[in-house]
Amino acid sequence: MKRRAFISSMTLAGSAVALWAPGLLGQARPPRIRIGQIGTKHAHAAGKLAAIRNLPDLFEIVGVVEPDGQRREAAQRDQAYQGLEWLTEEQLLGKKGLQAVAVETEVGDLLATAERCVKAGMHIHLDKPAGESLPHFKRVLDEANRRNLTVQMGYMFRYNPAFQLAYRAGREGWLGEVFSVDAVMGKVLNRASRQALLKYPGGAMFELGCHVMDSVIKVLGKPQKLTAHGRSSSAYKDGLLDNQLAVLDYPDATATVRANFVEVEGGARRQFVMCGTRGTLDIRPLEPPHVRLALDAPREGFKRGYQDVALPRLPRYDGEFMDLAKVIRGEKRFEWPPEHDLAVQEAVLLGSGLSVG
Numbered sequence: 001m002k003r004r005a006f007i008s009s010m011t012l013a014g015s016a017v018a019l020w021a022p023g024l025l026g027q028a029r030p031p032r033i034r035i036g037q038i039g040t041k042h043a044h045a046a047g048k049l050a051a052i053r054n055l056p057d058l059f060e061i062v063g064v065v066e067p068d069g070q071r072r073e074a075a076q077r078d079q080a081y082q083g084l085e086w087l088t089e090e091q092l093l094g095k096k097g098l099q100a101v102a103v104e105t106e107v108g109d110l111l112a113t114a115e116r117c118v119k120a121g122m123h124i125h126l127d128k129p130a131g132e133s134l135p136h137f138k139r140v141l142d143e144a145n146r147r148n149l150t151v152q153m154g155y156m157f158r159y160n161p162a163f164q165l166a167y168r169a170g171r172e173g174w175l176g177e178v179f180s181v182d183a184v185m186g187k188v189l190n191r192a193s194r195q196a197l198l199k200y201p202g203g204a205m206f207e208l209g210c211h212v213m214d215s216v217i218k219v220l221g222k223p224q225k226l227t228a229h230g231r232s233s234s235a236y237k238d239g240l241l242d243n244q245l246a247v248l249d250y251p252d253a254t255a256t257v258r259a260n261f262v263e264v265e266g267g268a269r270r271q272f273v274m275c276g277t278r279g280t281l282d283i284r285p286l287e288p289p290h291v292r293l294a295l296d297a298p299r300e301g302f303k304r305g306y307q308d309v310a311l312p313r314l315p316r317y318d319g320e321f322m323d324l325a326k327v328i329r330g331e332k333r334f335e336w337p338p339e340h341d342l343a344v345q346e347a348v349l350l351g352s353g354l355s356v357g
Contacts, residue, residue, distance in 0.1 A: 032060040033328055036092045038113055039105030040066045040075040042127045044154060044317075048102050050080040051317035058325040062095045063087040089113075093120040099328060103127060107200060111136045114151070118144045123328050125320065127154035129210040130345045132200070134356045137345050141338040150334050152324050153341055155214040157272075159319025161311040162289030163215055166274055166281050170219045174299055175276025181219055181255040182273045183212035186266025194240050194261065202352030203230060203241025209259030210348045212272055216248065216255045219274060222343040223248035223255070226350045234262050246351030257351060288313060 037049050052059050063085040066072040075081050092098065093116070100123040103114050111131035117124050118140060130137045130153065144151045157163045169175055185208045189197075200206055205213075205228070226248050233243040242261035248254065260266065271284035279295040291309040298304055327334045349356050 029057055030329055032056075033058060033099050033325055034062050034095065034097045035059045035100040035102065036061065036063045036065065036087070036095065036098060037102040037104055038065040038089055038092065038117070039103060039109065040064070040071055040081070041068070041106045042104040042110075044127050044156070045104035046075070046078050046080040048104055048125070048127070048154065048317055048321075051315065051321055052102065053080070054315065054318055055321055055325070058322065062098060063092050065089045065092050089116070093117065093122070099123060100125065100324065107131065111140055115140050115143065118147065118149055118151070121147065121149070123150045123152075123324070125152045125154060125324060129202075129206055129348050130341065132202070132349070132354065134342070134345055134349060138342060141341065145338060150324065150327050151338070151341070152320065152327075152334070153214070153336065153344075154320065155211050155344075156316055156320075157211055157215055157286060158336070159314075159323065160286065160289055160316075161314060162283045162286070162291045163272070165291060165309065165311070166215070166272065166283065167218060169279075169281050169293075170274065172300075174279060174295065175274060175281060176278030176296075177252065178219060178274055178276040179253045180273075180275045181216050181253070182271070183209075183216060183256070184258045184269060184271050185209050185212050186258070186260040186263035186269065188264060188266065189242070189261035191236060191238075194234070194236060194238055194242070198238065198240055201241070202349070202354050203244055204259040204261045205230075205241070205244040205246060205257070206348060206352040206354070207259075208261070209244065209246065209257050209351060210344070213246070213257050213348050213351060214344045215272060216257060217340060217344045217347060220248070220250055220253055220255055223250055223347065225249040226347055228351050228353045230353050233260075241353070244351070244353075246347070248347065287316065 065087055066075055101117045102125040103110055104127050105113050114124050114126050141151055229245040230241040231243040232239055232241055244259050246257045268285050270286040274281045282292045283289055289311055292306055293302055293309050294306045295302055295304055326332045346356050
């Protein structure tokens with residue numbers, strides 16, 4: 001690796017250590033945050049709980065809620081849930097000292113569950129997407145804001161080091177004026193998984209594209225206009241929108257988000273590409289992240305022209321909960337405000353061909 005790129009990558013890694021490993025410098029550790037999880041049916045549920053368990057110096061897991069007995073029995077056999085106490089929602093929310101809840105229900109139950117948690121005075125990690133009703137989501141955010149509580153959405157690339165670099169590049173003007181962002185999220189979905197998603201008419205954009213829509217809005221803000229294109233392209237002919245495109249219009253930029261369930265080796269081609277008047281940042285694939293950066297002149301330790309950027313390897317979900325711990329403890333301000341989350345959810349719904357009313 002070129003020396004400048006190495007120095008820049010080590011700076012990135014140092015920043016990551018500050019986020020991912022609090023307490024390494026020997027400072028006294030504050031009391032652990034008491035947290036619980038409601039629901040095990042979300043696709044990310046076991047992974048999120050495993051991430052919390054990976055951080056025993058930050059969190060104390062007081063219990064898990066799963067009202068579906070059959071699902072609870074299945075979850076109890078999962079290593080992520082071994083040795084934890086199973087509670088009713090009322091028991092969990094009544095636990096002394098409980099501060100936060102990870103909401104990991106089916107998508108259709110996310111907002112109602114989140115609203116009950118917020119009304120009980122809890123910070124929440126709310127998995128994606130934020131339900132099907134924009135007004136209901138706004139109500140949850142407004143109530144949390146009124147109570148000075150944090151709602152952290154579970155979009156999985158927010159703390160990915162490649163995306164952290166992209167956000168910094170945009171914020172600090174490394175690429176000049178960003179005039180285009182193109183994002184792709186694809187995979188092949190089997191028949192059973194497709195059937196489970198048919199209850200949500202938003203298709204691949206709603207289920208999968210939302211992750212990168214979050215990052216597009218982070219970089220460019222709320223679009224002036226969004227146009228959705230949806231197709232059902234699989235040979236299954238089940239009506240699931242499995243091939244979708246959203247085009248976002250801005251005064252001086254455009255963005256595209258593609259989401260599909262039909263792409264062979266789609267995970268390897270997932271990408272997020274930012275182009276500006278002074279450079280381009282290309283993340284491809286997204287996990288494990290690989291970044292190529294092109295600049296019109298040397299900047300921030302990087303050379304002119306294209307170069308590969310070394311990045312730290314970090315677990316997918318750990319960064320979310322490390323950041324949430326810092327926010328709950330008052331050590332930092334949460335950088336994803338309600339206005340951002342509302343703009344993302346509106347774009348996800350519109351990009352899925354759904355109503356925002």
